[in-house]
Amino acid sequence: MIHIRGLTRHFRVKGETVEAVRGIDLDVEEGELVAFLGPNGAGKSTTLRMLTTLLRPTSGTATVAGCDVLADPAEVRRRIGHIGQGNGAGHTQRVRDELVSQGRCYGLSRAQSRVRADGLLASLDLEPLAKRTVSTLSGGQRRRLDIAIGLVHRPRLLFLDEPSAGLDPQNRANLWEHILRLRKEHGTTIFLTTHYLEEADTMTERVMVIDHGTLIADGTAQQLKANLAGDLVTVTLGEEAEARQAAEVADRMTASHETGVEGTTIRLRVARGDEVLPEFLRALEAAGIKALTADLRRPTLDDVFLALTGRSLRESDSVE
Numbered sequence: 001m002i003h004i005r006g007l008t009r010h011f012r013v014k015g016e017t018v019e020a021v022r023g024i025d026l027d028v029e030e031g032e033l034v035a036f037l038g039p040n041g042a043g044k045s046t047t048l049r050m051l052t053t054l055l056r057p058t059s060g061t062a063t064v065a066g067c068d069v070l071a072d073p074a075e076v077r078r079r080i081g082h083i084g085q086g087n088g089a090g091h092t093q094r095v096r097d098e099l100v101s102q103g104r105c106y107g108l109s110r111a112q113s114r115v116r117a118d119g120l121l122a123s124l125d126l127e128p129l130a131k132r133t134v135s136t137l138s139g140g141q142r143r144r145l146d147i148a149i150g151l152v153h154r155p156r157l158l159f160l161d162e163p164s165a166g167l168d169p170q171n172r173a174n175l176w177e178h179i180l181r182l183r184k185e186h187g188t189t190i191f192l193t194t195h196y197l198e199e200a201d202t203m204t205e206r207v208m209v210i211d212h213g214t215l216i217a218d219g220t221a222q223q224l225k226a227n228l229a230g231d232l233v234t235v236t237l238g239e240e241a242e243a244r245q246a247a248e249v250a251d252r253m254t255a256s257h258e259t260g261v262e263g264t265t266i267r268l269r270v271a272r273g274d275e276v277l278p279e280f281l282r283a284l285e286a287a288g289i290k291a292l293t294a295d296l297r298r299p300t301l302d303d304v305f306l307a308l309t310g311r312s313l314r315e316s317d318s319v320e
């Protein structure tokens with residue numbers, strides 16, 4: 001569905017070059033649900049805008065839904081749906097009329113457009129709002145309408161730029177229900193950007209992490225977490241001397257790990273915390289060291305980002 005090689009985009013700003021996207025390679029197969037995760041300014045929207053033909057790449061190639069973005073942009077646009085970042089506020093049209101005019105825009109007849117609009121209103125739970133003016137919708141309702149608009153021409157590939165930004169948790173959950181349903185019922189390939197770590201982690205099967213215009217990781221959230229971050233085992237002892245002894249016990253264990261001792265606390269970073277923690281506790285007991293508390297923390301995608309960049313994605317901008 002998407003094949004990108006060496007995709008690059010520079011901007012000239014006041015005589016200086018901003019390298020927004022620096023040579024990205026990636027492939028997305030039909031039916032995949034992919035999240036593009038990265039901090040503010042990472043290059044997510046710029047990449048999406050090149051893939052949706054709104055922006056010309058500085059160099060590199062991209063085939064989207066079987067068409068070259070440079071050679072055949074009009075055909076790419078016919079085949080995809082694109083919902084950009086932020087709401088186009090100030091619409092005075094009614095919700096249903098907006099959908100009908102979009103259908104007309106894509107060459108459907110008036111009757112076809114109406115049927116399509118009603119189908120979309122039903123499938124995105126917008127029926128009760130059909131006669132409302134677009135500008136009166138709440139943020140969550142507006143995002144659902146945006147998705148309906150992006151689907152008018154039944155694209156097999158849908159791009160969503162920050163679909164859930166600014167929504168409260170309930171609206172976000174509701175939006176995801178719709179995205180997942182869309183995928184299940186129509187097999188739509190979905191490529192979306194997000195800053196929300198939990199969302200990328202739990203909702204999508206594949207996460208691509210982008211930072212400073214470069215793709216730095218690509219895999220399932222599980223793979224990324226297991227390979228790049230690891231579990232964190234934390235045990236507290238009664239005294240600092242015991243914590244130092246515990247570190248020696250840890251060093252004799254077979255599982256490879258990183259050890260850190262701080263006061264009466266020892267931390268081990270390991271691949272399989274669920275196996276290492278009981279083994280470690282038994283070894284401590286055998287050495288006559290009494291553990292006071294033990295804790296196992298599974299990594300998050302933020303730990304992955306930290307391991308890759310030395311920065312926390314949460315702290316690098318206004319990430320939740």
Ligand SMILES: Nc1ncnc2c1ncn2[C@@H]1O[C@H](COP(=O)(O)OP(=O)(O)OP(=O)(O)O)[C@@H](O)[C@H]1O
Nearest residue numbers: 011013018020038039040041042043044045046047
């Ligand atoms: N039209 C433009 N002119 C100049 N610089 C731009 C332009 N568009 C984007 N940039 C710069 O390119 C970089 C990448 O921006 P982009 O919008 O792709 O980031 P993003 O990952 O979508 O961030 P956000 O999470 O804030 O939406 C940023 O440094 C941005 O300032």
Ligand SMILES: [Mg+2]
Nearest residue numbers: 044045046085
């Ligand atoms: Mg953006």
